[in-house]
């Protein structure tokens with residue numbers, strides 16, 4: 366499991382660790398890891414031109430010490446000091462001893478344009494989102510230059526705790542972060558600024574408390590969650606998932622939700638709705654009923670909403686069931702908020718940013734800019750587990766207070782019609798198989814993202830092909 370902690374927690378842990386170590390030891394560990402990552406990126410260090418953007422805090426100190434290490438290996442290193450009188454004194458001395466130079470921001474443009482590598486040490490966890498004008502001007506030059514950009518701890522200008530970006534920020538190819546991930550490295554839009562992320566172990570793990578802000582499942586975590594049928598299993602013990610989806614107008618949504626559900630580990634899929642013929646034609650193993658959800662027979666979890674059009678009656682009926690319910694798409698609009706809050710069994714809501722915005726009564730851009738806050742708020746308002754879809758999917762447990770799961774396996778190719786229907790069926794199937802709502806949502810998103818990658822393989826992809834690649838994704842997490 367990957368974890369990310371808020372700044373105040375990181376600070377507390379760092380103080381505890383620092384008290385046990387010689388002065389400056391943590392910064393040396395950070396700088397050593399940072400220099401090694403830069404050397405890997407450069408391939409050859411000798412003769413390369415490296416520019417350091419150095420603010421007046423310890424983030425700049427890391428950049429200076431790493432620059433000194435690169436200078437000792439033969440790189441030509443120039444530090445751009447944003448506040449010359451306040452740069453980290455020890456780091457500055459080390460850089461000078463190693464033969465590095467310094468320039469003021471006014472003389473920096475040529476240095477930045479000529480560099481092979483720029484280290485962004487303007488600000489780390491000590492900053493507020495949005496760069497100050499002097500730093501923003503340098504970031505703009507860097508964005509336009511040919512150098513690879515390595516962010517120190519965080520891309521300067523992003524909000525470490527929320528992943529929000531207010532104003533300008535540095536765009537990095539690689540972020541080398543210390544001790545633990547920070548939420549901003551895993552949540553969009555800040556995540557996009559970070560590029561790929563490398564974590565340097567500075568020994569913080571042993572002092573970090575339980576209670577991260579974010580967790581991210583990895584292959585082994587997902588493999589451990591996925592249901593495995595035992596010798597005594599039959600289709601009912603493996604779970605029956607009910608799909609109440611599709612309409613005369615949108616029969617395809619029913620077919621795609623069933624396609625996802627069939628690959629999600631439930632023993633059987635029961636379909637209720639007007640698209641039964643289309644479903645049976647494609648998936649003859651489906652149990653089809655043209656009566657309402659209440660008369661459909663036993664299920665262990667329901668999926669309601671994909672392609673439902675205006676069928677509020679079916680949504681209301683499903684919400685009264687005493688089994689877990691996943692609400693997606695039209696169902697989100699049709700579901701009565703009080704009926705959702707009154708439910709005793711778990712509820713999993715799966716909006717994309719536009720649907721979440723409608724539920725919250727705000728503009729879509731607001732959700733896209735503050736995804737972590739919005740997913741928690743929805744989970745609190747509806748007392749339901751909420752999965753907010755996007756290039757990084759977030760899942761907040763009911764109430765919105767625990768660690769939020771973040772999933773980054775997706776690909777931009779997944780932003781295709783019907784892809785969400787497949788996810789709803791898949792996650793609903795995992796609910797029926799007995800996973801709790803947080804696990805079903807996050808493991809479902811993980812597999813769905815991987816399936817999207819396998820199916821797309823760098824080219825446009827249809828939702829039915831994503832469904833078809835779920836088995837490959839399932840096998841791959843166990844390898």
Ligand SMILES: NC(=O)C1=CN([C@@H]2O[C@H](COP(=O)(O)OP(=O)(O)OC[C@H]3O[C@@H](n4cnc5c(N)ncnc54)[C@H](O)[C@@H]3O)[C@@H](O)[C@H]2O)[C@@H](O)CC1
Nearest residue numbers: 379392421422423424488489490491492493495496497518
């Ligand atoms: N505390 C520790 O134990 C360790 C800290 N390390 C480094 O230290 C960093 C934290 O250092 P600090 O607490 O000194 O804080 P930072 O260096 O992150 O930030 C403080 C500086 O940034 C400037 N700043 C703040 N907001 C800004 C903005 N919007 N635009 C431009 N400049 C802005 C401030 O004027 C101040 O000079 C970490 O991110 C990490 O890089 C590492 O060396 C590892 C160990």
Ligand SMILES: [K+]
Nearest residue numbers: 485488519521
């Ligand atoms: K930085």
